[in-house]
Amino acid sequence: MYGSPSWQRLAPLLILLALGAVLPPLLPQYFLYLGNVLMMYAVLALGLDLLLGWAGQFAFAHIAFFGVGAYATVLLQTRLGIPFAAAMPLAAILAALIGMLIALPATRLRAVYLALATFAFAEGAQWVFNAWDRVTGGADGLRIPAPNLFGYPLGTDPRAFPVMAVVLALVIAGTLYLTSSKFGRSLCAIRDSEHAAAASGIDVRKTKVIVFAISAAYAGIAGGMFTMYQSFVNPETFGFAQIVLVLSMIVVGGLGTLPGTLIGVVLLGLLPEVMRTAMRSLLVWQELVYGVILILAMMYMPRGLWGTFFRRRVRP
Amino acid sequence: MVDFSLVLQATASGVVTGCVYALIALSLVIVYKSTDVINFAGGEVVMVGGYLGMVGLLYLGLPYALIFLFSAALTFALGAAFDRLVLNKVLGRAVPGQSILVAMVIATVGLSYAMKGSVRVFPYTEDVRRLPPLFTGEPIFIGSVVLQPQDLAIVGIAVLVMLALWAFFALTITGKALRATSQNPRAAALVGIPVRTMRMTMWGLASAVSAVAGILLAPKLLMTPDMGVIVILAFAAAIIGGFASLPGCIVGGIVLGVIQNLAGLFLTSSAISVAPFLVIMLILTLRPQGLFGGRVVAKKV
Numbered sequence: 373m374y375g376s377p378s379w380q381r382l383a384p385l386l387i388l389l390a391l392g393a394v395l396p397p398l399l400p401q402y403f404l405y406l407g408n409v410l411m412m413y414a415v416l417a418l419g420l421d422l423l424l425g426w427a428g429q430f431a432f433a434h435i436a437f438f439g440v441g442a443y444a445t446v447l448l449q450t451r452l453g454i455p456f457a458a459a460m461p462l463a464a465i466l467a468a469l470i471g472m473l474i475a476l477p478a479t480r481l482r483a484v485y486l487a488l489a490t491f492a493f494a495e496g497a498q499w500v501f502n503a504w505d506r507v508t509g510g511a512d513g514l515r516i517p518a519p520n521l522f523g524y525p526l527g528t529d530p531r532a533f534p535v536m537a538v539v540l541a542l543v544i545a546g547t548l549y550l551t552s553s554k555f556g557r558s559l560c561a562i563r564d565s566e567h568a569a570a571a572s573g574i575d576v577r578k579t580k581v582i583v584f585a586i587s588a589a590y591a592g593i594a595g596g597m598f599t600m601y602q603s604f605v606n607p608e609t610f611g612f613a614q615i616v617l618v619l620s621m622i623v624v625g626g627l628g629t630l631p632g633t634l635i636g637v638v639l640l641g642l643l644p645e646v647m648r649t650a651m652r653s654l655l656v657w658q659e660l661v662y663g664v665i666l667i668l669a670m671m672y673m674p675r676g677l678w679g680t681f682f683r684r685r686v687r688p
Numbered sequence: 689m690v691d692f693s694l695v696l697q698a699t700a701s702g703v704v705t706g707c708v709y710a711l712i713a714l715s716l717v718i719v720y721k722s723t724d725v726i727n728f729a730g731g732e733v734v735m736v737g738g739y740l741g742m743v744g745l746l747y748l749g750l751p752y753a754l755i756f757l758f759s760a761a762l763t764f765a766l767g768a769a770f771d772r773l774v775l776n777k778v779l780g781r782a783v784p785g786q787s788i789l790v791a792m793v794i795a796t797v798g799l800s801y802a803m804k805g806s807v808r809v810f811p812y813t814e815d816v817r818r819l820p821p822l823f824t825g826e827p828i829f830i831g832s833v834v835l836q837p838q839d840l841a842i843v844g845i846a847v848l849v850m851l852a853l854w855a856f857f858a859l860t861i862t863g864k865a866l867r868a869t870s871q872n873p874r875a876a877a878l879v880g881i882p883v884r885t886m887r888m889t890m891w892g893l894a895s896a897v898s899a900v901a902g903i904l905l906a907p908k909l910l911m912t913p914d915m916g917v918i919v920i921l922a923f924a925a926a927i928i929g930g931f932a933s934l935p936g937c938i939v940g941g942i943v944l945g946v947i948q949n950l951a952g953l954f955l956t957s958s959a960i961s962v963a964p965f966l967v968i969m970l971i972l973t974l975r976p977q978g979l980f981g982g983r984v985v986a987k988k989v
Contacts, residue, residue, distance in 0.1 A: 430790055477973040483789050484726055484931070485972050488923060492968035495920060499962045616797050623794055660805025666798030667774055670791045674781040 377548040385541045392537025396530040404529040408601040410641045411536045412594050415543050417621045417633050419590025425628030427583045428563030430483055432615050433474055433490035436497035437467040437588040439610035441595020443508055446516050456519035460596035464589045471588025472581055479580040501607035513606025516599045532601035539597055559583055624669045626676025635677055693832035698949040704839040706945020707846035711901035712922035713937035715894040721932055722870040722890035725792045729800035731916025736803050737763050737899025738906040742819055759903055760896035767895025768888045770799055807913045819906035842904045849900055924964035927971050
């Protein structure tokens with residue numbers, strides 16, 4: 373059965389919206405900052421999960437689209453004077469278009485080659501952010517002016533928080549619609565067997581290109597969210613470590629499951645903060661601990677946390 | 689117009705670095721062919737190999753010739769243990785409907801963080817170091833090209849390792865069993881080849897080759913726990929060669945070394961760092977089977 377998601381599945385989003393409205397005056401700024409970071413990662417991770425968890429396409433290019441989204445949102449405002457409310461969607465569309473361009477050749481490739489080609493694309497994009505310094509500010513980075521949303525200035529954690537919550541709620545709702553639609557079923561069919569999917573009348577190539585574009589748009593939106601609460605962007609933000617973090621979030625949480633993805637985002641997103649406070653004097657061990665956690669998660673929780681504890685198969 | 693002797697010089701040093709890329713690429717391809725894993729920890733094995741060499745040379749007082757064996761033996765054990773303890777388990781827990789490649793790759797990324805992390809834990813590695821040159825002596829002139837004795841030693845040792853690998857795979861019965869395992873594990877198991885042990889051996893062997901590359905790099909590069917990023921060059925080299933052919937990736941490594949140096953000479957020096965990404969994307973878009981690979985044959989169902 374597919375169609376629209378039931379209202380029971382959409383209802384929790386109201387809680388998210390309510391929290392977005394209520395929390396800012398109640399929480400200290402640091403917690404609001406963490407919340408913003410997690411909401412941004414949630415959008416990034418949901419986008420990657422569509423591509424990897426649902427469509428089974430192992431690609432590393434996601435972080436490059438995140439960068440495109442962040443830089444484009446800023447540059448459209450500062451260079452062309454486009455208001456934020458238009459700049460952010462335009463940046464997401466730009467990311468989607470680039471994603472489509474990448475997907476056209478990339479979807480012909482088999483698993484390993486797709487991973488390597490998109491890995492090279494991500495590294496190349498980071499090089500462009502570094503080298504194109506007249507536009508991106510190069511390694512020195514770019515100052516982000518506080519965005520203005522219909523007269524409501526963002527740019528600080530408490531002010532960005534409610535808007536971030538609205539964006540995340542919209543993205544989650546969109547994901548629920550996508551994954552419960554016929555399109556979502558086509559993605560699973562492609563993941564499980566491209567030949568079988570093609571035989572049952574799914575245009576595999578077209579579906580793959582579309583999901584690449586949608587996933588890139590998610591990353592572009594996350595880039596726009598980045599500019600809502602950060603004041604500075606530089607190429608370091610879009611490195612290999614970031615894509616590994618997002619990848620670990622969805623794999624540790626549970627591929628192809630929305631609650632799993634969100635759990636992974638919260639756990640791995642908070643991990644560096646927890647380690648920073650719990651291991652104050654042992655900061656140098658952080659990398660080692662993170663590596664060991666990844667290895668152990670792959671060894672003992674192949675279905676991710678959600679799949680392990682709820683014994684739910686990845687949705688057919 | 690660039691001076692022709694400069695071009696020759698750049699080509700010669702490109703061949704030298706290319707030989708090292710080729711060794712690392714060999715290690716990646718051996719792992720990929722035998723276990724279907726892209727080893728994202730490949731660069732960190734090189735790094736650990738280099739540091740182990742340094743420990744052997746500077747602290748244990750081993751002679752230069754022995755540190756290759758010392759470092760190779762330890763990284764062999766490390767690679768074999770990773771396959772046995774981790775990948776074996778990951779493989780055994782495959783989930784239907786989910787590519788095992790993803791889990792394997794993340795496990796290797798975990799390994800790369802763990803290795804970087806464990807090297808960084810030693811306060812000793814906060815300082816940037818490098819190994820003393822392998823050989824010292826007067827530079828050698830071939831026509832207008834100047835080569836350091838160390839560069840010749842790098843090429844010599846790399847070629848020696850490649851020949852040894854070839855002899856091992858082509859002439860010994862164990863080598864044949866290893867090849868059989870990577871071509872068709874199920875059939876190999878049927879004729880009585882211990883497939884698990886073979887996979888382990890391949891991981892060990894590949895890691896040992898990387899360690900040799902690490903020691904060869906150590907006098908030329910600055911050593912830091914982050915020097916593993918060099919693996920991207922080896923990926924490019926392997927892809928030039930089709931990612932499944934051992935001779936292909938040797939040629940790929942040398943071609944890449946030369947391309948990089950010529951790009952630095954004719955374009956800008958920042959072209960050196962972007963060359964590998966461009967090479968990977970161009971080749972995968974235009975000729976995914978590599979410059980030397982044959983027809984793409986679908987593997988398994």
